[in-house]
Amino acid sequence: MNNFTYQKVSNPNDALNKISKNNAANFIAGGTNLIDLWKYNLAHPKTLVDINGLNDYKAIKEDDHGGLFLGALATNSDTAYHKLVEERYPLLSKAILAGASAQIRNSASNGGNLLQRTRCYYFYDASSPCNKRNPGSGCPAKNGLNRIHAILGTSEDCIAVFPSDMCIALAALEAVVHVKSPDGEREIEFSNFHRLPGDTPELDNNLKENELITGISLPSEGFAENYSYLKLRDRNSYAFALVSVATGMVLENNKITKIRIALGGIAHKPWRVVAAEEFLVDKSPTEENFASAANMILKGAKGFGKNDFKIELSKRAIVRNCIMALDPESQRPGAQPSL
Numbered sequence: 001m002n003n004f005t006y007q008k009v010s011n012p013n014d015a016l017n018k019i020s021k022n023n024a025a026n027f028i029a030g031g032t033n034l035i036d037l038w039k040y041n042l043a044h045p046k047t048l049v050d051i052n053g054l055n056d057y058k059a060i061k062e063d064d065h066g067g068l069f070l071g072a073l074a075t076n077s078d079t080a081y082h083k084l085v086e087e088r089y090p091l092l093s094k095a096i097l098a099g100a101s102a103q104i105r106n107s108a109s110n111g112g113n114l115l116q117r118t119r120c121y122y123f124y125d126a127s128s129p130c131n132k133r134n135p136g137s138g139c140p141a142k143n144g145l146n147r148i149h150a151i152l153g154t155s156e157d158c159i160a161v162f163p164s165d166m167c168i169a170l171a172a173l174e175a176v177v178h179v180k181s182p183d184g185e186r187e188i189e190f191s192n193f194h195r196l197p198g199d200t201p202e203l204d205n206n207l208k209e210n211e212l213i214t215g216i217s218l219p220s221e222g223f224a225e226n227y228s229y230l231k232l233r234d235r236n237s238y239a240f241a242l243v244s245v246a247t248g249m250v251l252e253n254n255k256i257t258k259i260r261i262a263l264g265g266i267a268h269k270p271w272r273v274v275a276a277e278e279f280l281v282d283k284s285p286t287e288e289n290f291a292s293a294a295n296m297i298l299k300g301a302k303g304f305g306k307n308d309f310k311i312e313l314s315k316r317a318i319v320r321n322c323i324m325a326l327d328p329e330s331q332r333p334g335a336q337p338s339l
Ligand SMILES: Cc1cc2nc3c(=O)[nH]c(=O)nc-3n(C[C@H](O)[C@H](O)[C@H](O)COP(=O)(O)OP(=O)(O)OC[C@H]3O[C@@H](n4cnc5c(N)ncnc54)[C@H](O)[C@@H]3O)c2cc1C
Pocket: 026, 027, 028, 029, 030, 031, 032, 033, 034, 035, 036, 051, 072, 073, 076, 098, 099, 100, 101, 104, 107, 108, 109, 110, 111, 112, 113, 114, 115, 116, 163, 164, 165, 166, 211, 212, 213, 214, 238, 239, 240, 241
């Protein structure tokens, strides 16, 4: 039996006060990841600070810069089905709805989605060595079961992937994360939020101790005309991505004027290669050009035996998803795919 204290808060300063004075305290939002980690004996909170009463952070509203603010405590479902998200950022709706199950999305919060932990089998087995869970103990995945593991941005210490779908769309949209701490507020560009493992695989992201995520802002460009999210996985539902791709693009006179391509399931953070996106600007949206960009994105990719297939799969997924983005309507239920 794990004894713990439960405290519900309704204002952010109270939340920060409770967490900063107690090393063994954890925020809990939807609980869909934290409770699992706890049950697997990987998290040991002595105090749960329930932040679901922070109503100001449940809102989804237009901001003063033509973008949209997504409260950290808004659920994944409320976000995906929000009229403004569906209309202006359909890439985000599609990515969220590709994840988990309806029941989990109804509980999962936007802030919690950013902080979900890897699904590496060894990380979840408390009896196994794992540098992320127990720094210095080793990484059995490198020579073990690594079908779901990373092919880019790996280190000697860890080859885990970040499993979110929502965050891959947020990376393509170039979202900004808003955080608050007892020292004040700050903003973190999405590309700087998650980390590569390097020699500190225990750190998944650049959030500091005692920081509360308050929301995520989306810029005005939502790629509502040309977008696509492709998730490739072992089962068609209720499974994490082996490879996923989020593409948003702007076209003028059959030339690409702006494009963002982010990959999931292949690295410790959402993966973008700006040089490949720049290469595509002013080019026609052809399979050949997308294939060249895919080669640039996968440059330096390295498999660990059981995940070698992800290199070719990622290249094909990029090309297919970029072509699907040319005709998003074809992805509606019942529509025939264009490829
Ligand atoms: C069976 C299953 C299948 C899943 N499949 C998918 C999938 O296919 N794709 C996908 O993307 N995800 C998937 N998920 C993950 C799910 O999306 C996450 O568990 C969920 O988004 C986490 O949100 P939460 O609010 O429940 O977080 P919690 O579990 O409440 O919290 C997670 C962590 O974040 C911290 N935290 C929460 N909110 C804040 C905040 N505002 N500020 C600071 N810290 C905070 C908590 O302290 C905790 O450490 C799946 C989960 C399950 C259980």
